[in-house]
Amino acid sequence: MPPIALDPHSPLPPQQQLCRLLQQAIQQGQLAAGSKMASIRALAAQLGISRYAVLAAYEELAGMGLLNPRHGSGYYVRANPTPPRQARPAHLDQVLDVALLIRGLVEPNNLLKCGSGALPKEWLQGLDLHRHLRSVAARPGANVYCYGSALGYAPLRDVLQQRLARRGIDCSAEQILLTAGSTHSLELLIRCCCATGDTVLVEAPGYYNLFSLLHLSGMAMQAVPRQADGPDLDALESLLRGGLRPRLFFMQSLLHNPTGSSLSWSKAHRLLRLAENYDFTIVDDDIYSDFATDQAPRLANLDGLQRVVYLSGFSKTISSDLRVGYIAAAAPLLQTLARVKLMISITTSEFIEQAIYQVLTHGHYERHLTQLRKRVADGQDSMRQLLSTCGWHTFAAATQGMFIWCRHPAGKDSLLLAQEAAAAGFWFAPGSAFDPDHQPSAWLRFNVAYDTLELRAWLSTI
Known part of the structure; x- marks a missing residue:
């Protein structure tokens, strides 16, 4: 590889500088076709930048058709580079940044996922999923070869109706x-509910993959600040009185990602009145529902699925890989959603749905939840004490669930912190990822399940 030097005074971030230099080297023949690129770790150490920055540059070059990633082996210069891509819409840059962020989370690497949105697999293995999957596969009626039904496996929907x-x-x-x-x-x-150019409401901070989906669909997002007891309804009402007419409001009532905060009863009632008065629908993503009590404030509980669409699933408590979620909605909307589902994915996997059904009905799931809630609550206490000792400022005085949203005592940019953390072996999503406009942020999301001696040592140094 030819000598590479980054400019510390350049306004471009290291990953963009590196990408341009390597692109030039490949196109000028300084990197031979078929040659292996330096490892991410080695090049990061050589240049004094984070491994995330090197990974970002390599992934960008792979997207250009200049590098060929080989799982478990590394990145190689393509023998026949594909032509340069046509210019892409500007909004895709943000989407691709988030996709890269997610890839760093889900693909194998040596980073401890301290900012992950999921629990460690060791916390979930007590359910013995392999046994349930084998049991379902052995049944004569197991649907392994054919499509399932449009709505999904009926016995599982019956169980979900009872849980709701x-x-x-x-x-x-x-x-x-x-x-x-x-x-x-x-x-x-x-x-199903929106057309290109429609305005939708989102929380800030909020779920970064939702923002990317909305960008790709051409939605206009209007941020509503998140407070410790739910959305800032004074700010929302001011927008509505000023003429804003959103189609949907995407939010999380309980154990909000990333702040861990939950909606108060008073705000729940007021929000539903605003939805009725200004004719918009609330999409309440309750994916962390099983970490909360059944009595916790849920908008769908108060509304009867008139102005509220309720979402949940089992990726946080059973398996991130089995991918079973569900939507509860008013009957007319539900039927329209089912038709759209048929067009997008035909059906979902009935085999996997049967496995989830067995876990819920024969897998000691409630006992599993009791143990998870206890471990998460203990993790909250331990992590809060640690962060307080280190001088970090938390968003809410007390939260439940797996997240703590906090900022460095000196207000340091969380993107820089995330890069420093990656160099030290820890994965965090910077606070800017949780902002609809990706504005710089001092806030960082911690997952309370990853309180390790190594993390404690690193926190004491920054």
């Missing part, structure tokens, strides 16, 4: 649609 009833959400099994996880649920709703 315990939360005070009154609906029939015919008002429940099974999906391939919460992201699939969000995509269905965007396609």
Whole structure:
């Protein structure tokens, strides 16, 4: 590899500088076709930048058709580089940044996922999923080769109807649609309820993959600040009185990602009045529902699925990979969603849905939840004490669930912190990823399940 030197005074971030230099070297023949690139770790150490920055540059070059990634081996210069890509819409840059962020989370690497949105697999293995999957596969009626039904596996929807009833959400099994996880649920709703150019409300901070889906669909996002007891309804009402007419409001009532905060009863009632008065629908993503009590404030409990669409699933408590989620909605909307689902994905996997059904009915799931809640609560206490000792400022005085949203005592940019953390072996999503406009942020999301001696040592140095 030819000598590479980054300019510390350049306004471009290291990954963009590196990408341009390597692109030039490949196109000028300084890097031979078929040659292996330096490892991410080695090049990061050589240049004094984060491994994330090197990975970002390599992935960008792979997208240009200049590098060929080989799983477990590294990156290689393509023998026959594909022609340069046509210019892409500007908004895709943000989407691709988020996709790269997610890839760093889900693909194998040596980073401890301290900012992950999921629990460690060791916390979930008590359910013995392998046994349930084998049991379902051995049944004569297991649907391994054929399509499932449009709404999803009927016995599982019956169980979900009963679970929702315990939360005070009154609906029939015919008002429940099974999906391939919460992201699939969000995509269905965007396609079904919105048209390009429509305005939708989102929380700030909020779920970064939702922002990317909305960008790709051409939605106009209006941010509503998140407070410790829910959305800032004074700010929302001011927008509505000023003439804003949103189609949907995407939010999380309980155990909000990334702040961990939950909606108060008073705000729940007021928000529903605003939705009625200004004719918009609330999409309540309750993916962390099983970490909260059945009595916790849920908008669908108060509304009866008139102005509220309810989403949830099992990626956080059973498996991130099995991808089973569900939507509960008013019957007319639900039927439209089912038709859109048929066009997008035909059906979801009935085999996997049967496995989830077995876990819920024969897998000691409630006992599993009791143990998870206890471990998460203990993690909250331990992590809060650690962060307080280190001088970090937390968003909410007390939260439940797996997240703590906090900022460095000196207000340091969380993107720089995330890069420093990656160099030290820890994965964090910077606060800017949780902002609809990707504005710089001092806030960082911690997952309370990853309180290790190594993390404690690193926190004491920054």
